[in-house]
Amino acid sequence: MELPVLLITQGVLLPEAKIKVPIRSKNNLAMLDRFILNRSVAKTLILVAYRTETEKKVYDIGTIAMIEQVTCFTSSTYTQYTLHIVGVSRAKIIDYALPVSRVKQIYSTGDVSEEKEKELYAVVSEFERSLNREESMTLSNALRHMIPERHVDEVVDVVASFLPRVGYEKQLEFLATVDVPTRVDAVIEWCTKHLESHPPRPTRAVSPVGIALPGGGVKGLGKGMRRQQESQNPLEKLAAKLEAANLPEDVKERVFEDLNRVKSSGGHGQETSMLTTYLEFVADLPWSTMTNDDVDIKKARVLLDDSHEGMENVKKRVLEYMAVRSLRDDGSGKVMAGPILCFSGPPGVGKTSVAKAIAQSLGRKFERISLGGIRDEADIRGHRRTYIGAMPGRLLQAIRRSKTRNPVILLDEVDKLFAGVHGSPSAALLEVLDPEQNGAFMDHYLNLPFDLSQVIFIATANDLSTIDGPLKDRLEIIEMSGYSTPEKLRIAERHVIPSQLETHGVCPDYIRLPDDGLQHLVTGYTREAGVRQLARQIASLCRHAALSIAEAMNGTKDADAMPDLSLPIVYDREKIDDVLGPATFGDRSSDMVERLKSGFRPGMVFGLAWTPYGGELMLIEGVAATTMSDNGKGKIVMTGKLGDVLKESVGVARSWINANAERLGVDSLLNKDVHVHLPAGAVGKDGPSAGCALVTALFSLVSRQLVRSDTALTGEVSLTGLVLPVGGIKEKILGAHRAGIKRILLPEANRADANAIEESIKSDLELHFVRDLDEVLLKMMTPSSFVLSKL
Numbered sequence: 001m002e003l004p005v006l007l008i009t010q011g012v013l014l015p016e017a018k019i020k021v022p023i024r025s026k027n028n029l030a031m032l033d034r035f036i037l038n039r040s041v042a043k044t045l046i047l048v049a050y051r052t053e054t055e056k057k058v059y060d061i062g063t064i065a066m067i068e069q070v071t072c073f074t075s076s077t078y079t080q081y082t083l084h085i086v087g088v089s090r091a092k093i094i095d096y097a098l099p100v101s102r103v104k105q106i107y108s109t110g111d112v113s114e115e116k117e118k119e120l121y122a123v124v125s126e127f128e129r130s131l132n133r134e135e136s137m138t139l140s141n142a143l144r145h146m147i148p149e150r151h152v153d154e155v156v157d158v159v160a161s162f163l164p165r166v167g168y169e170k171q172l173e174f175l176a177t178v179d180v181p182t183r184v185d186a187v188i189e190w191c192t193k194h195l196e197s198h199p200p201r202p203t204r205a206v207s208p209v210g211i212a213l214p215g216g217g218v219k220g221l222g223k224g225m226r227r228q229q230e231s232q233n234p235l236e237k238l239a240a241k242l243e244a245a246n247l248p249e250d251v252k253e254r255v256f257e258d259l260n261r262v263k264s265s266g267g268h269g270q271e272t273s274m275l276t277t278y279l280e281f282v283a284d285l286p287w288s289t290m291t292n293d294d295v296d297i298k299k300a301r302v303l304l305d306d307s308h309e310g311m312e313n314v315k316k317r318v319l320e321y322m323a324v325r326s327l328r329d330d331g332s333g334k335v336m337a338g339p340i341l342c343f344s345g346p347p348g349v350g351k352t353s354v355a356k357a358i359a360q361s362l363g364r365k366f367e368r369i370s371l372g373g374i375r376d377e378a379d380i381r382g383h384r385r386t387y388i389g390a391m392p393g394r395l396l397q398a399i400r401r402s403k404t405r406n407p408v409i410l411l412d413e414v415d416k417l418f419a420g421v422h423g424s425p426s427a428a429l430l431e432v433l434d435p436e437q438n439g440a441f442m443d444h445y446l447n448l449p450f451d452l453s454q455v456i457f458i459a460t461a462n463d464l465s466t467i468d469g470p471l472k473d474r475l476e477i478i479e480m481s482g483y484s485t486p487e488k489l490r491i492a493e494r495h496v497i498p499s500q501l502e503t504h505g506v507c508p509d510y511i512r513l514p515d516d517g518l519q520h521l522v523t524g525y526t527r528e529a530g531v532r533q534l535a536r537q538i539a540s541l542c543r544h545a546a547l548s549i550a551e552a553m554n555g556t557k558d559a560d561a562m563p564d565l566s567l568p569i570v571y572d573r574e575k576i577d578d579v580l581g582p583a584t585f586g587d588r589s590s591d592m593v594e595r596l597k598s599g600f601r602p603g604m605v606f607g608l609a610w611t612p613y614g615g616e617l618m619l620i621e622g623v624a625a626t627t628m629s630d631n632g633k634g635k636i637v638m639t640g641k642l643g644d645v646l647k648e649s650v651g652v653a654r655s656w657i658n659a660n661a662e663r664l665g666v667d668s669l670l671n672k673d674v675h676v677h678l679p680a681g682a683v684g685k686d687g688p689s690a691g692c693a694l695v696t697a698l699f700s701l702v703s704r705q706l707v708r709s710d711t712a713l714t715g716e717v718s719l720t721g722l723v724l725p726v727g728g729i730k731e732k733i734l735g736a737h738r739a740g741i742k743r744i745l746l747p748e749a750n751r752a753d754a755n756a757i758e759e760s761i762k763s764d765l766e767l768h769f770v771r772d773l774d775e776v777l778l779k780m781m782t783p784s785s786f787v788l789s790k791l
C-alpha cells in the first residue's frame with residue numbers, strides 16, 4: 001500500500017501505542033498540508049518512518065499509524081500543529097519516497113510458552129507499579145483488553161513503548177523484531193533493569209493490569225488473589241457507581257442498556273473501551289447533587305465590602321440580584337431562572353473576583369469556562385461519540401469538576417466567541433442560557449438530557465460591541481469601569497498588597513511600602529485600567545523581599561538574628577527603581593504628551609478613544625499636500641486602520657468645514673487634498689466619537705493655527721455642527737488623566753456621566769462641556785489664534 005510519510009528522528013511508535021508528534025520539519029509540514037489539513041482525518045493511515053541521526057538514512061522498518069486528532073496552537077508569531085497518532089502495525093518500507101512511500105504490513109510470528117507468559121505478566125505487574133500514578137493508569141488502560149485475550153505480542157509492544165530510556169537504536173531494533181518470543185525476552189530484560197532503579201509501590205495485590213481476568217485469568221495466580229480480582233471487577237465497580245449516581249429514571253434505563261452491552265462483550269475491544277470511558281463520565285456527573293443556597297444578604301454585603309474596594313454600583317446591583325433570587329426560592333431547591341449578569345469592563349477590574357464572591361456568599365461551587373477564541377460548537381456542546389477522541393463539551397466538564405448540579409459558572413469573555421466552520425458556538429451558548437431549554441441540555445457526547453436549570457451563569461466581556469445580538473439580549477450588562485490612580489492606591493493597600501504578602505509567605509512586619517513608593521509603582525510601572533500589572537509588580541517586590549529575608553536568615557529560623565538585613569525592608573522610590581529597574585512610564589505624564597508639547601503643528605489634536613482595555617489618548621494628525629494645496633480636488637486620504645464609521649466622520653467634518661469656511665474666514669477644503677492619519681496604525685479604530693476632534697484637526701489645518709496641546713476632546717458631531725453624546729466617558733477621562741492631560745472637552749449631554757467620576761480625580765481636571773462646534777473651536781484653539789474673533 002502507499003501511505004503519506006511522517007518522518008521522525010526520535011522516539012519510536014510501536015503498534016497499539018499512542019504518541020503526539022509536533023510537526024516542525026519542512027517535509028512533515030508539506031505532508032500535513034497536502035494530506036491532512038482541511039480533510040476529515042479520522043482513521044487516516046500514515047507511515048511513520050525513522051531516520052537515524054548518525055547515519056542520516058531512513059530505517060527500512062516503519063510503523064503504520066492512524067491519525068486520531070490534529071491540534072493546532074497559534075500565537076502571534078507562529079503556528080504549531082501536533083499530530084496525535086496511534087500505532088497500527090509494523091511495516092516494511094519497500095519503496096521509500098516523499099511524500100508517499102510504498103509499504104507492506106508485517107506480522108508477528110512465533111509462540112510464547114506459558115511459563116514465559118507468566119514471567120512476563122509478573123514482571124509487567126511490578127513494572128506498572130513502579131511508574132507514577134498517571135503513567136501507570138495509562139498503561140493499565142492500554143493493556144486492559146489485551147491480557148485476557150492473551151495478545152502477548154501487543155502487550156510487549158505497549159510495555160516497550162513505556163520504556164523510552166532504552167534508547168532510540170534499541171527501540172528501532174525492537175520494532176524490527178517480528179519474532180514474539182525475542183520481543184518478550186527483551187521486554188522482560190528491560191523491565192527488570194528499570195525495576196533495579198525504580199522499585200514498585202508496595203500496595204495493591206491485583207492483576208498485572210489492574211483488572212479482573214475472565215475464564216481463569218492468568219494461570220498460576222492463587223485462588224485468593226483471583227477472588228480479590230473478582231471483588232475489584234471494574235465493571236461491577238462501574239455498575240455500583242452508576243447506581244449511586246442517582247440517575248433520573250429515563251436516563252437510567254438507557255445507561256444500563258449500555259452497561260449491559262459492555263458486560264456482554266466481556267469488557268474488551270476498542271468500542272467497549274470507549275463505551276466504558278463514556279459510562280465512567282456518566283457516573284461522574286452530579287445528576288442529583290446540589291448545594292443548598294445560603295442567602296444571607298447581610299453576610300453577602302459584608303463579604304463583598306471586605307473583598308472589593310469601591311465599585312458601589314456593582315455591589316448594589318449584585319446584592320439586588322441575590323435578594324431577588326432569595327425571594328424566588330420557595331425552599332423546594334428549585335429557583336426560577338433570573339437574569340444572566342454580564343460584567344463588562346477592561347481587564348483586571350475585578351469581574352472574575354466579584355463573580356467568585358457571589359458564589360461564595362451563596363455557598364455554591366465556582367467554575368470558570370474561558371470562551372476566548374472558541375470557534376467550534378463542539379467546544380460548548382461536545383463531540384458525538386462516533387468521533388475518535390470525542391469529548392464532552394466544556395459546560396459538562398465544568399459541571400463534573402464542580403461535583404454539583406447548581407454551581408456558579410463564569411462564562412469568561414463571551415465577547416470573544418467566533419463562528420467558525422463547525423457551527424456557531426454562540427448559538428449553542430444561547431441554548432445553554434435559555435431557561436426554556438436548559439432543563440434538558442443535550443451535550444453531543446453525553447447524548448442524554450442534563451438539567452442545567454439550577455446553574456447560575458455569569459458572563460464577562462471586555463467589548464460589548466462584539467457580542468452577538470441575540471446573546472446580548474439575554475444578558476443583563478453591568479458595566480465595570482477602570483480605576484483612577486487614587487482608587488488603585490486604595491485597592492493596592494487594602495487588598496492587593498495583603499493578598500500578595502500572604503501568597504508569597506512574607507510577614508507584613510518585614511516589608512513597608514510607603515505612600516510615595518506605591519504611587520511611584522502605580523504611575524511609573526503600570527499603565528492600565530485595572531490592577532493586573534500592579535498586582536504583578538507588587539508580587540515582584542514580595543519575591544524580592546522573600547529572597548532577601550531567606551538569604552539573610554541563611555538557615556536560622558530566627559528573623560531577629562539577621563545581621564545583614566534591617567527590617568522592615570522599605571520600598572521607597574529609590575529602592576523600587578533598584579529592584580524593578582528604571583520606571584517604564586514617566587510619572588503622571590505620558591511619553592506622548594511630553595514629546596509633543598513643543599512639537600504640536602497645525603492639524604494635530606488629541607482625541608480620546610475607548611478600547612476594551614480602557615480609555616486611551618489618541619493623536620489625530622492632518623496635513624494638506626502643500627504643493628497642490630490649492631489645485632487639488634478636495635480629496636481626503638485616511639490612514640491608521642480606520643473603520644467605516646470613523647471614515648464617515650471625516651466626511652462629516654469636511655462638509656462642516658466647507659459649509660462654514662466663509663463665515664469663519666478660513667480656506668475651504670474644496671480644492672485642497674488632505675491626508676488624515678491616526679497613528680498606532682496596528683490598532684483598529686472606529687466609532688463616531690472622534691467627530692469633534694476631526695473637525696478641530698481640519699479647522700487647524702485650514703486656519704494654519706495651533707490647537708491646544710494640553711487638551712483632549714471627544715464627541716460626535718452632526719452636519720449642522722451640534723455636539724452629540726458618546727459612550728465610555730469614564731474610561732476616556734481616566735485614560736486622559738493617566739496620560740497627564742488636565743483639560744478635557746466633553747459633550748454637554750454627557751455631563752451626568754462625567755459627574756459620576758470621583759471627586760479626587762475631578763478636582764485634578766478642568767472639564768468643559770460643549771454644545772456645538774463653535775464652542776469646541778473656541779475652547780480648542782490656542783488663545784493667540786486670530787480667527788477666534790470670528791467665532
Ligand SMILES: Nc1ncnc2c1ncn2[C@@H]1O[C@H](COP(=O)(O)OP(=O)(O)OP(=O)(O)O)[C@@H](O)[C@H]1O
Pocket residue numbers: 307308309310311346347348349350351352353354460491495496530531532535
Ligand atoms: N475593587 C477591587 N477591590 C479589590 N480587589 C480588586 C478590585 N478590583 C480588582 N481587584 C483584584 O484584582 C485582581 C484582578 O481581578 P480579576 O481577575 O477579577 O479581573 P477581571 O476583571 O476578571 O480581569 P479579566 O477580564 O482579565 O479576567 C484580583 O485579584 C481582584 O481581586
